[in-house]
Amino acid sequence: xxxxxxxxxxxxxxxxxxxxxxxxxxxxxxxxxxxxxxxxxxxxxxxxxxxxxxxxxxxxxxxxxxxxxxxxxxxxxxxxxxxxxxxxxxxxxxxxxxxxxxxxxxxxxxxxxxxxxxxxxxxxxxxxxxxxxxxxxxxxxxxxxxxxxxxxxxxxxxxxxxxxxxxxxxxxxxxxxxxxxxxxxxxxxxxxxxxxxxxxxxxxxxxxxxxxxxxxxxxxxxxxxxxxxxxxxxxxxxxxxxxxxxxxxxxxxxxxxxxxxxxxxxxxxxxxxxxxxxxxxxxxxxxxxxxxxxxxxxxxxxxxxxxxxxxxxxxxxxxxxxxxxxxxxxxxxxxxxxxxxxxxxxxxxxxxxxxxxxxxxxxxxxxxxxxxxxxxxxxxxxxxxxxxxxxxxxxxxxxxxxxxxxxxxxxxxxxxxxxxxxxxxxxxxxx
Numbered sequence: 001x002x003x004x005x006x007x008x009x010x011x012x013x014x015x016x017x018x019x020x021x022x023x024x025x026x027x028x029x030x031x032x033x034x035x036x037x038x039x040x041x042x043x044x045x046x047x048x049x050x051x052x053x054x055x056x057x058x059x060x061x062x063x064x065x066x067x068x069x070x071x072x073x074x075x076x077x078x079x080x081x082x083x084x085x086x087x088x089x090x091x092x093x094x095x096x097x098x099x100x101x102x103x104x105x106x107x108x109x110x111x112x113x114x115x116x117x118x119x120x121x122x123x124x125x126x127x128x129x130x131x132x133x134x135x136x137x138x139x140x141x142x143x144x145x146x147x148x149x150x151x152x153x154x155x156x157x158x159x160x161x162x163x164x165x166x167x168x169x170x171x172x173x174x175x176x177x178x179x180x181x182x183x184x185x186x187x188x189x190x191x192x193x194x195x196x197x198x199x200x201x202x203x204x205x206x207x208x209x210x211x212x213x214x215x216x217x218x219x220x221x222x223x224x225x226x227x228x229x230x231x232x233x234x235x236x237x238x239x240x241x242x243x244x245x246x247x248x249x250x251x252x253x254x255x256x257x258x259x260x261x262x263x264x265x266x267x268x269x270x271x272x273x274x275x276x277x278x279x280x281x282x283x284x285x286x287x288x289x290x291x292x293x294x295x296x297x298x299x300x301x302x303x304x305x306x307x308x309x310x311x312x313x314x315x316x317x318x319x320x321x322x323x324x325x326x327x328x329x330x331x332x333x334x335x336x337x338x339x340x341x342x343x344x345x346x347x348x349x350x351x352x353x354x355x356x357x358x359x360x361x362x363x364x365x366x367x368x369x370x371x372x373x374x375x376x377x378x379x380x381x382x383x384x385x386x387x388x389x390x391x392x393x394x395x396x397x398x399x400x401x402x403x404x405x406x407x408x409x410x411x412x413x414x415x416x417x418x419x420x421x422x423x424x425x426x427x428x429x430x431x
Contacts, residue, residue, distance in 0.1 A: 004030045005039040009057055010047030012194040012230060014077055016147040018045045020133035021076075021104050028105045041072040041108065046079035048160055051332035054079055058090075065091040074108060076101060081164040084121040097121035098150075098165055102131055124151075124166030132175070136182050142383050142392075142411045143228070144188040148176055148214055149195025156260075157271045157342070158300065160334040161196060168200045173209065177217050184223040189411045190252075190381060191218055194230035211236065212244045219248045225413060226381065226395065228252040231298075234259075234274045237282035242289045252395040253290035254324075257282060259297040262317025263310035266303050269342070276317060283321055292376070294324035294369065294396035301358055302331040302351030305344030311354055318361050324369045324396065326362035330355040370421045373398065379413045380428060390414075399425030 004025045008018040021043060022032050033039050042064050047053035057079045064073060072093045080087055081097030088095060094111050096104060099122045111118035130150055151168040152161050180191060193214060195201060202209025211229075218227050227250045234257050245251050257279070261267050264275045274282075286293055299314065318326060330351035333340035380400045382392040390402045392414070400416060401424075408414050408430060416428035 002030045002041070003033045003037070003039040004041040004043065005033050005035045005037060006043040006045065007035050007060060008045045009053060009060070010045070010049060010077065012145050012192070013147055013150075013196055014045045014047065016135065016145050016194065017076070017101055017133060018043065019135045019137075021101055023135055023137075024102070024105050038068070039071060041074065042068060043074040043076065043104075046075060046077035048077075048079040048082055048164060048334070050329060050334075061087070061090050061092070072108060072112070074104065076104075078161070078164040081121055081124075082160070085119045088117045088119055093117050095119045095121055099124070099128070099131060102133055124163075126167050128166055128169055130169040130171045134179055134182075137186050142188060142381050143190040143192055144183040144186075145192045145194050146176065146179060146183070147171070147194050149198055149201045152197040152200070154197065154273065155271070157269065157338040158303065158331065158334065160337055163336065165196050168197060168204050170200075170202050170204050170209065173213060173217055176214055177221065180218055180221050180224060184221060187411065189224065190226035190228060191224055192228045192230060193218075197233070198230050199233040199236040212241070215245070215248055215251060219250050224250065226250055226252050228254060228397070229256070231256045231258055233257075234279045234282040237285050239285050242285045245286075246289045252397070253286075253293040254296065254395065254397045255286055255293060256296045256298075259317070259321075260300045261303065261306075261310070262299075262314035263306070264313075266306055266310050266314075269305065270300075270303060270339070276313075279317075280320070292373070292396065294398070295321055296325040296397075297321075297323055297327070299326055299328045299358055299362075300331050301328060301354040302346045304331070304339055304342035304346070306331075306346060306354075314358065315361055318358065318365055322369055323362060323365055324398075325366050326358070328355045328358045328362065367421060370398065370426055373418045373426060374420065375418070377415060377417050377431065380416045381413055382408050382410050384410065400428040401425065402428045402430055405430045 006018050006022055008014050044060055046057035073091055074094045075087050075092045076096035080095050094108050100120050107120050148171045151166045153168055155162050201211045215227055218224055267275055378394045380392040380394055382390045384391055388404055390408050393399055415431050417431050418426045418428045420427040
C-alpha cells in the first residue's frame with residue numbers, strides 16, 4: 001500500500017483543505033503516515049499571509065527534498081497560488097494553489113504518466129464557484145472544523161489574501177448539513193465553522209443567505225452539542241445578529257473579532273471597514289447577550305507609519321476590551337499590496353519589540369479574564385485523560401483540567417465549578 005504524509009501551514013481553512021485531500025488519497029488506496037516517516041507522497045499546504053509563512057513553507061519544501069529525494073512532492077495553498085511554476089524548480093511534482101484540490105489524486109497520476117512536473121495553478125476568476133471538498137474525520141477528539149466559505153473582497157492594504165484566495169464563494173446549505181451529519185455519525189459533538197471571510201457567507205447567493213442561516217440549520221441537527229464560530233468581522237456583530245445567536249442554545253460564546261489595531265488612524269491606513277468605536281459597540285452587542293463571552297483577536301503591530309502614540313492606543317484598546325486571548329503579528333510587507341509601497345516602513349527591531357510588549361499585555365489581560373471565572377459553574381466537554389485527569393473545554397474555549405471521575409466520558413458534557421487559574425487554563429471540579 002502506498003503512503004502519503006502531509007504538513008499544513010497557516011489557518012484552519014488550510015487544515016480543512018489538507019484533511020479533505022488526504023481522504024481522497026485514502027479512497028485511492030493510500031495510507032496516511034506522519035511527516036517523520038517514509039512516504040511515497042508528501043503534501044505541503046503553504047501559507048503566505050506573512051513573511052514568516054513564506055519562510056516556513058520554503059524551509060519545509062527544501063528539507064523534504066533533501067530528506068526524501070525519491071518521493072513525490074505536492075505543493076498547494078496560498079504561496080503556491082502566488083508562485084506557481086516557480087515552485088516546480090524546488091523539486092515539486094505537482095503544484096496546485098488554492099483550486100483544483102478536488103482533483104489532486106488524478107493530477108498527480110497525470111504528472112506521473114507524463115513523466116514531468118505539473119503546475120495546475122488556475123487563475124482566480126470572478127465567477128469561480130465554491131470547490132466541493134468533504135471530510136469525514138479529523139484529529140481532534142470532539143471538535144470538527146467545517147469550511148463553509150472561501151475568498152475575500154475587502155482588499156485591506158496589507159493583505160495578500162484576496163489575490164491568492166479569490167472572490168467570496170459560499171458552500172450550499174444542503175451540502176453543509178450533509179457534512180455535519182457525517183461528522184456527527186463519526187462521533188464529533190462540536191462543529192467549528194470556518195472560512196477565509198466567514199462574515200461574508202451567503203452574500204454571493206441569489207437570493208442572499210447569511211451566517212445565521214447556517215447556525216440555525218446546525219442547531220436543528222440532533223447529536224451536535226456545540227457550534228463554534230471562526231474569525232468574524234466586527235461589522236457582523238449587530239444587535240440583531242446578537243439576538244439571533246441568543247436563540248441558539250448550541251452556540252459557543254467565544255468570538256474572534258479581528259481588530260488588527262486599536263488606533264483609528266492606523267485602521268484607516270489599513271482600509272479596515274470599522275473604527276474603534278464601532279468595534280467596541282460590536283463587543284457590547286455580544287456581551288449584552290453573553291455576559292461572560294470570551295473575545296479573542298488578531299493584532300498587527302508595526303504597520304507603516306505607526307507612531308508611538310498609535311501603538312499606545314492599541315495597548316489601551318486591548319485592556320479596554322478585556323480579551324481572553326490575542327494573537328500578535330509584527331507587520332511584514334506582502335509584495336503587491338498597497339501597504340508594501342507606503343512610506344514610513346518601521347525597522348524590524350521596533351516591530352518585534354512592539355509585538356513582544358503587546359503579547360505581554362495580552363497575557364496579563366487573558367489571566368484577568370480567567371480569574372473572573374473562579375467560583376462560577378459551567379459545562380466542559382471532556383476530550384482526553386492526561387496524567388489521571390480529564391481535560392476539555394468550556395463553551396468559551398477555556399481549557400479545564402478536572403480530577404478523573406467515573407461519571408465523566410469523552411464527548412459527554414460535564415457540569416464543572418472552576419476553582420483556580422493554571423498555566424494552561426483553569427482547574428475545575430465536577431459537580
